[in-house]
Amino acid sequence: MRDILNIGKSGMQSFQEKTDILSNNIANVNTEGYKRINKSFIELVRTEAGHLGTPLSEDLNSEKRIMSSGAKTSSEYRDFQQGALIQTNDRLQLAIDGMGYFGVEDSNNQTLLTRNIRVSISGNGNLVDQNGLKIIMTEQRNLSRYSNEDLEVSESGGIFIKEGGAKVGQLTLFKPENEQRLLSVGKGYYGNPDSMAITQSTGRERSFGNIRQGYKENSNVDLGEEIVELIITQRAYQMNSKSIEAADDMWKTANNLRG
């Protein structure tokens, strides 16, 4: 009787975990560059019936795994589909229309990837993002004599000075071999913990995506989809709690054998 209560428990627990994930997605529906998380369900491994004292017919091989044990959730994975690009009044805000990533260097000289950056010129003439991290680019000139307002970014990632049109840099875009292996490190940055191959865009920027100046990428959470999923999950949770109730009633019945 105890093992069947555990089956219901495993179900409730999985749906609980799914609810956590869904709430996190819903809470981030307006977070720039947020990629929705998903979690899937997996049936648990089964056992044989032979040793449980269950009456089995002669035709049934007692090694057949007819005893099921419930469900669990898979590990989380992200849905890296592109979110909607939203126009902003900030001309220094850059987003990518395509599957590439911007690269920035953190304080340990590690490359972090991100989908949204707001460029500005730092004190020593580098191009940095909103958190002061150096943006990875080529053909870079010292920018200390220009101001932020002078910058103009082309669709292919070239950085120009508005007056005169001099090219002062070229943004490098990155494409990881397998996005699922990126690790979110917060603030919309992704690290590369198991150093997988990441291709750089040098010379073929367009195939990595078009840069949109004055745009930011919103989260790719579809609120409708999440809410529907949430309703289904809650109902499934409820159903599993009912099944535990029923199993509990059965146990009670067994306990009342001697009235």
Place this chain on the structure above:
Amino acid sequence: MMRALFTATSGMIVQERKQANVMNNLANVQTVGFKVEDLITKEVQQSTLQNRERLETGESYMREIGKIGFGTQIDKLFVDFEQGMLEETHRNTDFAIDGEGFFKIQWNENEIGYTRNGEFQVDLNGYLCTLEGKRVLGREDQPIRIGSNEFVVEEDGRILVDGIQRNQFQIVTFDTIEELNPLGQSVYSIENGIEVDVNNTKILQKHLEKSNVNPLEEMVKMIEISRTYESNQRIIQSLDRVLEKSVNQVGRV
């Protein structure tokens, strides 16, 4: 009398297993590629009752009274392989089989598993595997190596990376589909099964096959189970009362 007690007990144990089965179906109502299961029960084989009687001459002989069954037992596990609903997703590594057939995966070193759960991922070495890390098999039962996450799968199962065919899903089915044994994780194995190629089956990329559990049916089954369980308990109770009478009242002076 004692025999009847065990008959009713077998009923209770079997109903408990059936409840476990329903609870597992309900826990997997959202599990990709899960197939609803049912425990089929049957009566324990009937025995013939005989009574020894004596003729007027004093000779004894056996008279057949009739047949009687002694309770119930689990006969088999029935898996309903009916196709679940296909749902569109955004992932490149999500696949659904529209039509009959199974994906082949390496369950363990020397066992091949069959599944309709096409929720795959690319592992660290670039192989296509299930969410639990079991590798998916392609042509000649070799694991499918893709490398990058960017690839296209045609409806006939051909896997294209940058437009070049890399491998092909091997989708097979069996004439004796009822012989498949569930291993868990929506994977099945078969002993002495002969793989048959499938016709008119389409592989859909960015789709998943949902569980085919019908919650309503399971809830009704659950009511049926708990009532049957209760009835069996009542039978034991009334047998207990009859026994009590024969022990405490019959023969009292």
